[in-house]
Amino acid sequence: MEFILETRNLKKTYNAGTVQAVEALRGISLQFEKGRYYAIVGKSGCGKSTLMHILGALDTPTEGSVICAGEDVFGRSRKALAAFRRRQIGFVFQSYNLLQEHTALENILMPLHLDGRDPDEDYLRRTLQMLEIEGLKNKFPSQLSGGEQQRVAIARAMAAKPAIVLADEPTGNLDPNTSRHTLALLKDTVEQLGQTLILVTHDMDIASEAHVRIRIHQGEIVDVA
Ligand SMILES: Nc1ncnc2c1ncn2[C@@H]1O[C@H](COP(=O)(O)OP(=O)(O)O)[C@@H](O)[C@H]1O
Numbered sequence: 001m002e003f004i005l006e007t008r009n010l011k012k013t014y015n016a017g018t019v020q021a022v023e024a025l026r027g028i029s030l031q032f033e034k035g036r037y038y039a040i041v042g043k044s045g046c047g048k049s050t051l052m053h054i055l056g057a058l059d060t061p062t063e064g065s066v067i068c069a070g071e072d073v074f075g076r077s078r079k080a081l082a083a084f085r086r087r088q089i090g091f092v093f094q095s096y097n098l099l100q101e102h103t104a105l106e107n108i109l110m111p112l113h114l115d116g117r118d119p120d121e122d123y124l125r126r127t128l129q130m131l132e133i134e135g136l137k138n139k140f141p142s143q144l145s146g147g148e149q150q151r152v153a154i155a156r157a158m159a160a161k162p163a164i165v166l167a168d169e170p171t172g173n174l175d176p177n178t179s180r181h182t183l184a185l186l187k188d189t190v191e192q193l194g195q196t197l198i199l200v201t202h203d204m205d206i207a208s209e210a211h212v213r214i215r216i217h218q219g220e221i222v223d224v225a
């Protein structure tokens, strides 16, 4: 069976060869199926963000590999790697990282424009509708609540129709109700669009809704259920 994304014995050591060396990942092998929803849980400092950054090719592993649709991600040229990041991966961070001097819609379309592409209008309309931000297109980030800003950031992550959406504690800055609402919309949206969602959360109620829960402890997988 071919997986949309797979890691093989992934290791990451920060400051390797120095006294400050940190083994953040100690051999992570995981398989992600297309269209499924995965939750990654584990204590602060266990390596969740490091794993997410490597899955999204924002950082490189010290050892091991990431395979996307049968191809070794880090075996690609730098140009191909950048294209992979732009076209296959949507990244949602805890901080929204919206450009303040641009409207919501401009923010959403920015990655596509930087890639010299036009949006798929039908897809975009559907995404904005599902995230309940159609009416906010012309607002500036300062005119939006935290939850609204994060939904705009989610739409931006999805604009390029990525196969995989990576979300690293995306609602860590929101109150519990807004957090739940935002995650429900995120989950429904990726489901409708057939995307694979990998979500880091420390909320066990939210993790319980995922198809698969992956628990990490000190850089190792301790449970997949
Ligand atoms: N850029 C970095 N340089 C050095 N150490 C880092 C860096 N990023 C993370 N770490 C360390 O790697 C370990 C895992 O961190 P991280 O992946 O951020 O964990 P989590 O997201 O689960 O809280 C921690 O010990 C952290 O201090």
Ligand SMILES: [Mg+2]
Residues within 6 Å of the ligand: 048, 049, 050, 168
């Ligand atoms: Mg983290």
